[in-house]
Amino acid sequence: MSEVDAARSWRRFDRRRRIGRFVGVLAALSVFVASWRFLDTGITNVETVPREIRDLLTRMYPPDVAYAPEIVDPLVETLHIAALGTLGALVLAVPVALLAAENTTPNAVTYWLGKLVVTVSRSVNTIVWALIFVVVFGSGPLAGAVAIAFRSVGFLGKLLGEEIEEIDFGQVEAVRAAGASSTQVLLYGILPQVKPALVGLSVYRWDINVRDSTILGFVGAGGIGVQLFRAVNAFAWQSVSMILIVILGVVLASEGLSASARRMTR
Amino acid sequence: MTLDVTGLRKTYESGDEALKGVDLTVDGSETTAMIGPSGAGKSTFIRCVNRLTEPTAGTVELDGTDLTALDDDGLRAARRDIGMIFQEYNLVERLTVMENVLTGRLGYVSAWRAFRRNFPPEDVERAYEVLERVGLADMENKRVDELSGGQRQRVGIARAVVQQPKILLVDEPTSSLDPETSNTVMRLLTEIAAEREVPVLINIHEVDLAVDHADRIVGLHDGEVVFEGSADDLGDDALDRVYRGGDPPESREPTASESEAVIEDGAANDSVVRDGVVSADGRAPDRSTSGGS
Numbered sequence: 001m002s003e004v005d006a007a008r009s010w011r012r013f014d015r016r017r018r019i020g021r022f023v024g025v026l027a028a029l030s031v032f033v034a035s036w037r038f039l040d041t042g043i044t045n046v047e048t049v050p051r052e053i054r055d056l057l058t059r060m061y062p063p064d065v066a067y068a069p070e071i072v073d074p075l076v077e078t079l080h081i082a083a084l085g086t087l088g089a090l091v092l093a094v095p096v097a098l099l100a101a102e103n104t105t106p107n108a109v110t111y112w113l114g115k116l117v118v119t120v121s122r123s124v125n126t127i128v129w130a131l132i133f134v135v136v137f138g139s140g141p142l143a144g145a146v147a148i149a150f151r152s153v154g155f156l157g158k159l160l161g162e163e164i165e166e167i168d169f170g171q172v173e174a175v176r177a178a179g180a181s182s183t184q185v186l187l188y189g190i191l192p193q194v195k196p197a198l199v200g201l202s203v204y205r206w207d208i209n210v211r212d213s214t215i216l217g218f219v220g221a222g223g224i225g226v227q228l229f230r231a232v233n234a235f236a237w238q239s240v241s242m243i244l245i246v247i248l249g250v251v252l253a254s255e256g257l258s259a260s261a262r263r264m265t266r
Numbered sequence: 267m268t269l270d271v272t273g274l275r276k277t278y279e280s281g282d283e284a285l286k287g288v289d290l291t292v293d294g295s296e297t298t299a300m301i302g303p304s305g306a307g308k309s310t311f312i313r314c315v316n317r318l319t320e321p322t323a324g325t326v327e328l329d330g331t332d333l334t335a336l337d338d339d340g341l342r343a344a345r346r347d348i349g350m351i352f353q354e355y356n357l358v359e360r361l362t363v364m365e366n367v368l369t370g371r372l373g374y375v376s377a378w379r380a381f382r383r384n385f386p387p388e389d390v391e392r393a394y395e396v397l398e399r400v401g402l403a404d405m406e407n408k409r410v411d412e413l414s415g416g417q418r419q420r421v422g423i424a425r426a427v428v429q430q431p432k433i434l435l436v437d438e439p440t441s442s443l444d445p446e447t448s449n450t451v452m453r454l455l456t457e458i459a460a461e462r463e464v465p466v467l468i469n470i471h472e473v474d475l476a477v478d479h480a481d482r483i484v485g486l487h488d489g490e491v492v493f494e495g496s497a498d499d500l501g502d503d504a505l506d507r508v509y510r511g512g513d514p515p516e517s518r519e520p521t522a523s524e525s526e527a528v529i530e531d532g533a534a535n536d537s538v539v540r541d542g543v544v545s546a547d548g549r550a551p552d553r554s555t556s557g558g559s
Contacts, residue, residue, distance in 0.1 A: 168356075168359075170352060170354055171356050171357065171358045171359065173318055173352075173356060174350070174352060174356035174357070174358075174369070174425075175358065175369055175372065176318070176345075177316055177318060177348070177350040178345065178346070178349075178350075178369055178370050178371075178372055178373060178425070178426075178429060179342050179343065179344075179346035179373030179429075180342075180369070180372035180373060180380075181342060181372075181377060183377035184372045184377050184380050187377065187380060187381050188358060188361070188365075188369055188372065188380065189358060192358050192359075192360040192361050193358070193359070193360060195360065196360075
């Protein structure tokens with residue numbers, strides 16, 4: 001081999017892009033530093049942290065098993081809030097998804113309407129929705145279920161809409177070419193294609209909703225959160241730990257259930 | 267049954283002129299094959315007939331009803347009489363064979379009955395019969411995504427035939443299939459159509475298959491009909507007109523005078539030229555007499 005004349009050079013990014021990338025990293029770092037300083041966050045008394053944790057754990061131990069029967073009813077209520085909220089969301093989310101998907105929405109106005117519903121629903125936290133509906137319906141599980149539904153509509157509408165945009169439109173056209181009505185096109189051309197996603201997403205959202213509905217009680221919207229909030233305020237740490245263990249169990253169970261449900265629908 | 271297409275034009279939003287005024291009549295129970303290079307407008311033509319693609323201008327008359335003038339409900343009713351078979355089968359993959367075949371009856375049942383898969387017994391019986399005819403007996407509960415390409419296209423044929431259509435539109439039925447399966451599928455298609463006396467308008471780019479199975483051949487080049495005649499009349503220069511058109515189709519920007527010139531080149535051997543259409547059997551393409559044979 002003769003000596004190579006390195007006449008050609010290669011860089012992944014040109015000069016402008018390199019400067020741009022450098023500025024980007026610098027900006028991210030400055031945001032981090034600025035936030036840190038604004039919040040004046042400093043762990044000043046590090047030595048007390050382990051002591052406080054140990055203290056809390058000793059007060060929580062042993063969990064108050066005798067308290068368990070009292071939380072069965074609120075727990076069942078929590079599960080019902082999650083189920084009802086998810087079902088309600090599902091009913092509302094299907095039309096929203098059809099509006100928010102580019103290939104099924106009738107026109108530009110309906111498309112933006114769909115996107116608007118999705119955005120509004122998603123940008124408001126469940127607990128804020130709950131505050132609103134506690135005012136509307138009074139405190140209790142109904143406010144909780146409606147809050148769950150309103151938050152979930154955006155989630156389901158957005159993800160289901162994206163699934164609808166991914167479908168094979170040839171299958172839809174074939175159904176339409178046979179003289180099917182638009183409802184029938186929906187049932188035979190679109191629904192079968194998004195069914196696994198529909199089931200998977202609703203179960204996944206139900207799973208999230210079980211967790212969300214455990215804290216709805218903090219604002220009076222029913223469920224086990226009412227008990228938890230009361231126990232924390234009363235410094236009844238052994239009851240708190242009992243509630244937390246039960247919530248953990250329910251969340252684990254719902255996660256297992258949702259995983260197997262999604263496996264079943266292919 | 268008569269399908270009468272007059273002056274059909276389609277200009278896409280991009281400005282592409284896919285069809286530049288196509289006239290075509292299909293009647294009786296003959297099989298008409300439309301050949302032409304890719305991009306000639308074959309698919310656009312077929313899709314304009316049942317308005318899966320909206321034509322820009324022209325009329326499509328099925329037994330005297332102008333399909334281009336129908337409103338949504340009218341179009342839906344008219345589509346029940348037009349069976350369509352697709353290149354990529356376009357079966358609903360996650361549904362069973364039976365559900366796919368019964369899709370052909372959707373135009374006759376309510377959405378609620380369709381949702382509950384509660385079809386009239388006659389429709390189910392008809393579906394079973396068609397499935398047996400296409401060689402898929404006992405496959406009704408298989409999901410379509412478990413089937414082979416050839417089997418899928420048989421389901422596609424069954425779905426179109428169970429509509430009891432007045433005409434079958436077939437868009438490149440074999441381009442996803444191997445040569446042997448292509449031949450079987452084409453034979454099945456033309457046989458069923460003949461049994462039921464349904465005329466077939468079929469898009470195909472494989473000339474051999476068209477010659478073997480069609481009664482009449484229409485050659486489309488760059489959005490215009492450049493040949494119309496029986497399979498026997500499809501000589502080398504006719505093929506040359508359809509597939510070369512004087513120039514490679516990609517690089518061609520034809521003007522009116524240019525395509526005239528191309529036709530006249532070929533016309534030395536053929537008999538009659540009129541409006542850029544050559545009828546190889548010596549007749550001008552008179553609407554009332556164009557019947558191939």
